[in-house]
Amino acid sequence: MATYRCENGQIKEKLYYLIDLxxxxxxxxxxxxxxxxxxxxxxxxxxxxxxxxxxxxxSFAYYGGNLYQQQKGIPQGNNASPQIADLTLAVMEYQYIRNNIQCGHPLSFSLNRTFRYIDDIFHISDKKDEFARKSAVQTSLYNKTDDYSFSVVRYPHYESNIPISMGLNTLQGEIIRIFRNCSLFEHFLERTRQLARYFLHIQYPKEILCSRLYSTLKKASHEYLTN
Incomplete structure (x- = not known):
């Protein structure tokens, strides 16, 4: 899965357009x-x-004894970065739809079923599509790190200096996120098993994981049934 980073000049161009407007x-x-x-x-x-x-x-980064200035993308960790990303993409989205409408492209009228949260897009396709004929939308989670050729440290090790409670709270949050976003039980089960295997790999005791998993699922299922 490729990641595209805008040049800083392109980000400024979009934001300046919005500011002027x-x-x-x-x-x-x-x-x-x-x-x-x-x-x-x-x-x-x-x-x-x-x-x-x-x-x-x-925005600078110090690595290997050298100081580098960021040329692409938005500074990571800056308080304004989420808003800059959201507004930049909002302008790009607006200009794209406006240009499609001006040239009479039929695609522009189906984009009213497109929803965006910062850089994540959810689109409900045309009624002619297969899933729409079934009158149901099925959702699942995709983790792009699954396709990386190298390992990624995602959660704190059990024997690290980070409090164990933080790791378990992260586990709980991930389980709830998976529960809410997977419409099929088999997808939820697959993702939860992957998560549990990772926490076992970083030395979390099986008994603690099972206990937290049970309490989290009990809470999540109660939330689902009462909403």
Whole structure:
């Protein structure tokens, strides 16, 4: 599964387009935001673009004795990164749909059944599609690390310095996520078994895993039946 990273210039282009459009539609040359110590700050259109420029430019990584500046993608861990990703993709999505409508492409009218959460897309296909004729949507989880040619450390080892409770809470959260997103029991069972095998591999005792698995499933099934 390939991962595409936008060039910083492309990210700025999309966000600047959005900023220009927002200020134009608002008919204002500045916005007022609440800063530190409950003080109000006046920020101009140019200031907003400068903030975006700074966030994208001021991202560095130190590796192997060398300092590298990030050229692609959004700084990982920055407080503004999720919003930057969401807004960039929102502009790309808007422009794509607008261009399709302008050229009369029939695809544009089916995109009203497309839903996006940051960079994850869920699309309900046309009625002619096979799954739609069955009047049901089946969902399951795909973990892209399954296709990696190398191992990925995903959860803390049982004997690490990280509290055991954090590892077990992570296990519980993953089980609930799998439970909510797998519409078929066999898909849920397959993913849960993979998760359990991984935790056994990183030395979590079988008794503790079984106990947490049982309590989590009991809670998740109760939530499902009462909602």
């Amino acid at each position: 927002m200020f134009k539609n608002a008919g204002s040359e500045y916005i007022v935001v609440q800063g530190t110590n409950y003080q109000w700050q006046i920020i101009s259109q140019k200031d907003v673009k400068g903030i975006i420029e700074f966030i994208l430019r001021d």
